[in-house]
Amino acid sequence: MAWFRKSARQRHETLDEDLWTICPSCKVHTYKQEWQAGLKVCPKCNYHERIGCMERRDLLVDSGTWREYAGHVTTSDPLNFSDAKGPYSEKAAAAKAKTGLSESVLTGDGKINGIPVSFAIMDFSFLGGSLSGGAGEKITLTAEHAGRHRWPFIIISASGGARMHEGIVSLMQMAKTCAAIARLNELDVPYISILTDPTTGGVSASFAMMGDINIAEPRALIGFAGRRVIEETIKQKLPDDFQTAEYLLEHGFIDHIVARKDMKEFLHRVLQYSQKH
Amino acid sequence: MDLDFEKPLEAIEQRIAELKALNNRADVNFDTEIAALERKLQTASKRVYAKLTPWETVQIARHAERPLLRDYIQGLCSEFIELHGDRCFGDDQGIIGGFATLRDQRVMLIGHQKGKTIEEKIKANFGMASPDGYRKAMRLMHLAAKYKLPIVSFIDTPGAYPGFEAEARGQAEAIARNLTEMSLLPVPVVVIVTGEGGSGGAIGIGVGNVVLMLSNAVYSVISPEGCASILWRDGSKAPLAASALKITAAALQEQGVIDEIILEPEGGAHRNPAAAINATGDAIVEQLRRLKKISSKRLIEQRYEKFSKIGRFKK
Numbered sequence A: 001m002a003w004f005r006k007s008a009r010q011r012h013e014t015l016d017e018d019l020w021t022i023c024p025s026c027k028v029h030t031y032k033q034e035w036q037a038g039l040k041v042c043p044k045c046n047y048h049e050r051i052g053c054m055e056r057r058d059l060l061v062d063s064g065t066w067r068e069y070a071g072h073v074t075t076s077d078p079l080n081f082s083d084a085k086g087p088y089s090e091k092a093a094a095a096k097a098k099t100g101l102s103e104s105v106l107t108g109d110g111k112i113n114g115i116p117v118s119f120a121i122m123d124f125s126f127l128g129g130s131l132s133g134g135a136g137e138k139i140t141l142t143a144e145h146a147g148r149h150r151w152p153f154i155i156i157s158a159s160g161g162a163r164m165h166e167g168i169v170s171l172m173q174m175a176k177t178c179a180a181i182a183r184l185n186e187l188d189v190p191y192i193s194i195l196t197d198p199t200t201g202g203v204s205a206s207f208a209m210m211g212d213i214n215i216a217e218p219r220a221l222i223g224f225a226g227r228r229v230i231e232e233t234i235k236q237k238l239p240d241d242f243q244t245a246e247y248l249l250e251h252g253f254i255d256h257i258v259a260r261k262d263m264k265e266f267l268h269r270v271l272q273y274s275q276k277h
Numbered sequence B: 001m002d003l004d005f006e007k008p009l010e011a012i013e014q015r016i017a018e019l020k021a022l023n024n025r026a027d028v029n030f031d032t033e034i035a036a037l038e039r040k041l042q043t044a045s046k047r048v049y050a051k052l053t054p055w056e057t058v059q060i061a062r063h064a065e066r067p068l069l070r071d072y073i074q075g076l077c078s079e080f081i082e083l084h085g086d087r088c089f090g091d092d093q094g095i096i097g098g099f100a101t102l103r104d105q106r107v108m109l110i111g112h113q114k115g116k117t118i119e120e121k122i123k124a125n126f127g128m129a130s131p132d133g134y135r136k137a138m139r140l141m142h143l144a145a146k147y148k149l150p151i152v153s154f155i156d157t158p159g160a161y162p163g164f165e166a167e168a169r170g171q172a173e174a175i176a177r178n179l180t181e182m183s184l185l186p187v188p189v190v191v192i193v194t195g196e197g198g199s200g201g202a203i204g205i206g207v208g209n210v211v212l213m214l215s216n217a218v219y220s221v222i223s224p225e226g227c228a229s230i231l232w233r234d235g236s237k238a239p240l241a242a243s244a245l246k247i248t249a250a251a252l253q254e255q256g257v258i259d260e261i262i263l264e265p266e267g268g269a270h271r272n273p274a275a276a277i278n279a280t281g282d283a284i285v286e287q288l289r290r291l292k293k294i295s296s297k298r299l300i301e302q303r304y305e306k307f308s309k310i311g312r313f314k315k
């Protein structure tokens, strides 16, 4: 009867997983419904779980106002790249199928409490939110579009950095996107950067750090070099809070840490200072 | 110091040297043999250098005797007035800069410094700049804009320094700000990748109207070793990663990132530094003469177009 006992236990575990979310940070169990209703934030320790670009959009944009922009841009394979796991083109196709996205960033326009805004929202589940030629192109086109309309531009970052499968093309997107941000600055068009977990590498070292206002979600990992690389370089253990949103706030690189549930209201308050008075 | 693939050449060179030594003191004559060996050396070296793998090119780009920024300054500039400090924290030695008279051109010269002796290397952190270095470079570039001086930027770095202090002082912010502000510089910006173009650390002073590259330099989003350890889970697969990443001058020119390749003397810049430095000087001066005729407004537009074209979506 071994098979019976095993399947009973499996059923029990499935039931468990269906009902509860275990916080990866404090291990406290929360009812799944409560976890969802709390925007995937732990009610006990304020851990902010990573969420997708669609969820983010729905949290920030007035319902019925979203219009996608530059949605035709999708992943290219400029190097015809292949690694140990096979061709990059297959990897990218799998990411598209899994996420339903065309690239690691969703771009478009929507309103925040009636104020029109252009958005670029990165999605970590698409190849680690990596910055590719396609992603850089979408961000740049949307920044240019925001500039033409004089609409504030908001980028929400969630990325491990440049996508190495596209080689130098990825690296150049850092310069390309920053040049687009520079043009918004010239036009006095507001640009707000929201840094979520994680914002590292080439994304932290380009548009994500260049907001008129830099906002981070609590405890988001934000930094240039990886923790392991730094520890190997300096031959020292790094403090636990190193490269957290709180650490960056303390060091002067972030204006505000804002909880997910308060983000839309905070953006609205800030944006009002940038509108015609 | 010779590289593995240079060893057959080394053997021939040694034999020639031996015969020449004998020629000088004995009453025998080896002229015919020496001439034959020299022809053999030429053919062999043509063969070796004509088909360098990307990984072999990486070795040349990192060669200990490859000319460094100080050699270019010494070889090309009749005057160099180094300017120090970022006015915030310190005077990083991973990037240096100052007023320079390069041939007949007054310019603001900046670049990564790797250092020759071990003391210099440590002081310059092996060419891995800290935020203070990027901020110093930006300060000098703003000064160049004020004085209407063209900017010449030499890239040769393994990457920006991945250190505790560097992170705490905002390595990411410093690079991001340079990328943003360089795009609006109203003066010509000539960038030359002379050795290693290491990722964010390279592009952090690399937003030029033109980007030139020495024929054995490399420029990459990540080091081949780093890429291999992530995508192959094995750092020793670096030669594979070097090929896959397409980091050589010719491959980058094809991708529209590099505007002009500066041909190195046969065997690489380390075999004839003076010739490599001279060719680099010629290429820089030619670009400066051309760019100086272009209006500020047009320079900014052209730089924007150059970078926005890279990764432009076509379908």
Ligand SMILES: [Zn+2]
Binding pocket: A023, A024, A025, A026, A027, A028, A042, A043, A044, A045, A046, A047
């Ligand atoms: Zn928790």
